[in-house]
Amino acid sequence: MANTIDLSPVARPKTATPWTRTSPAQKLSYAAAVVVPAGLYALYMVLTGADLMSGLFTIFLPLQILVGMLAGILTYGKKGIMDALLYVVTIFFSAFVLVLLLSVIWSLTEAGLKAISPHFFYQNNNYVQVNTSLEYGGVGHAILGTVLIVGVSALITVPLAIATGVFLTETRSKTRGVIRTLLQAMSGLPSVVAGLFVYSMLIVTGVTQYAGWAGAIALIPLMLPTVARVTEEALRLVPVELRNGALALGAPAWRAFLQVTLPAARTGILTAVLLGLARVIGETAPLILTTLPGNGTNLNIFEGPIATLPTYIYYYISVGFDTSIQRAWGAALVIMILVAILFTSARLVARPVGQFRKKGK
């Protein structure tokens, strides 16, 4: 009988991870710790007619902490109190951030969709008054303006940022550390200051009137740090063996870079560009100081009023009519869609770079 051993695989039992076992009493107290505060808070809302958010910090959080600590004591004794506190606080605040984010997305979708219809994407605002009904007009001109201004800005910034990345990774200059710190610091440059800068350099001096290209220049210092630093990361992820392989074949540094390092880092650099675009596409203050709002379509970045999505939102909120605020929501939704597209493509593109991804320690 012992001669025949059954070697066929057996389905994994549910109890295959005994270390995660929780006793029924523990399960009960966990469940209670989650359900009781929520229930009590719901009761409170019903009784007082308060809404969900109003007592979140003053009533719900203390209640949840109290009940959580009780559950902690019940399951782990005295030691469980502080751990329960850590759990409750951590999850509460994490969830709170999630709620904030969802609230932003929800209100954008809800209010934005009311304003949006097909013509909202392609019509401009000629003949539209602040209180004109939403059946007329749209942000077509502002989308074009944003694409033009951000595009021109990227045309200048991206090569500059990539070259900066090259400086930071391919040279041995002693100032690299300084530049790196400066770039990091520049990413905190107040956007209104970038606008003032271009205003004082180009507009006051008479180099140009308010115009799209002035806005494009104002976006450069805001976009440069993001693109340069992500590019640097991407270049740094290219294994040194590849570079050495190219150099050992007798490649001059520039060819080794252009033909080996750059192609190997291309997805990372694309990510950098997309993140840079997402960073500046919603910049408002610099454009308010350097461009004039317009209602018509203007494809000339060197002359004339030019609308962009962020300044469109800005002016329509400022006006304060119900319809104008609705238009602002519509434009905000359009901007968010653009940002989401950039953000998602940056994520998708970044994936294959995994082949060089640094391992953790």
Add this chain to the structure above:
Amino acid sequence: MNTNIKNHLTSEDVNVWFGERHVLKNVSLQFPNRQVTALIGPSGCGKSTFIRTLNRMHELIPSAGFAGKVLLDGDDIYGESVDPVTVRAKIGMVFQKPNPFPTMSIKDNVLSGMKLSGTKITNGEELVETSLRRASIWNEVKDRLGEPALSLSGGQQQRLCIARGLAMSPEVLLMDEPCSALDPGSTRRIEETILELKEQMTIVIVTHNMQQAQRVADQTAFFLSEDGNPGHVVEFGTTDQVFNMPVDARTNDYVNGHFG
């Protein structure tokens, strides 16, 4: 040593520092034409460092320091007016870890040296075939030249890297533990390739494998770095002499595996 063979590559009193640390001291070796020289020695004694001085890859390490001469056909490659880029084009190098260019196809990898050094490619197809043949990998890849280089196995990648170097028709080929990441089968094929290639060029190979050194090398240099002192050459001679009648007791210990 047989002195009537012309010395192709010679190192004279090569010294290396990393920062202030003296890593190699007065290494003087002669690499005759059409011979394979093996560099052996315990880990950390400076073999890789030395081989990198032979095509000026050494200076790419930021803290690197150097003294001495490396003569290629009598001319110092560290001479004032010498461009390291041209030196590297003449002296090929194969690394420990296969490093084909991941964004290029197999074919483009073979031609990459020409493209990277800005040499005009006149007969690409033929060059690809001959280089791959000389690296004994042609039969395995001839139907998939357009595929990405990373689709090859590790051993095939390493032979592709050899082919990539050969396409530049180097006079000298430096190999730093080319088989250490490979299985025995691939190792044997690369050894065969080395023996064929040596008919046309000078080869320097770093290896930790004593049998490999005996199988492929005409002469062998034993490096040692003791008690934190800089690495130096303890013994240098024909492979037969170094392995079978070493002069130095330490060499004897090392080649017979009695070494800490």
Add this chain to the structure above:
Amino acid sequence: MTAQAPEKIPPRLKLVVKPTTVPDKIFFGISTAAGYSSIVLVSLILLFLIIRAWPAFASQNIFDFMFAAGWDNAAQPPIFHIGAMLWGSLLVAGLGVLFAIPMAISIAYFIEFMAPKAIAKGATVLVDFLAAIPSIVLGLWGFTVLSPVAAEWAAMLNKSLGFIPIFANGDANFQRSPFIAGIVVSVMIVPIIASITREIFSQMDQELIKGSLALGATKESTFRRVILPTASGGIVGGVLLGLGRALGETVAIFYVLNVIYDDFNWFNILEPRGGSIASLILAKFGEATSDEIPALMAAGVVLFVVTLIISSIASYIVAKAQPWRKN
């Protein structure tokens, strides 16, 4: 034969890795120039702002300009003092940081030490996405959605803790206060602090944490005694980065803060009056008189210098705390 090492060592060569050919010189020349371009850019910004701001610095007593309150372009001579705005910016940014810290550290701890992998990944993406929301959108949201809710919180705070001067409010209006502006700003800087904290947490020596737990420490005391102290440098850096960002924030604050130019609101954070240099610039720029423009430029200089100093210190600290990012 044995190599007899002669004692004489040849002279050490100078190994300068310099571009030798013209294309390489151009290649390195361009990238070096690009590298220095950020220095040039920052210098240009300072230079032009200062040149344009000069008349204001010359006509206003610099001390009053920085530290007094009052903005009147019709007065003779016009008064341009940004003290109240500077203080208001600091107050709002300080509140923003205060609110953001617990959220950011919680999220980072949740992602690194509590959540299962898939959820942690999702949460990381969401935090990054939060960082990508343009400030004008947050401003619109803060103005229409958040303000009413936050005003309720503020009223509650006032009702229960109003005897403490900070929470006092002589007004029945709880909208457009530094408190609300602080919350909006905190939403913007949570991702900044969270992502730096998370990275520091993730690179932390796991042995240290396991060791502490193995010694019988609770999760909470491990967090308080081991994780936080080890990560504190990086967190401080992240917080300063957030502070810099909060100080420079413009449009998101613009709609949710009632800016009062001629009076300081030192600490009544629930009252609908506050200050912000960036809002001042944005609000006054459109109809500025020719005397006023230099004063706005001067305000910009102050804002820039303050944020640059804070961000530089922050980047220095963060770089120190993230040694794995060095070459």
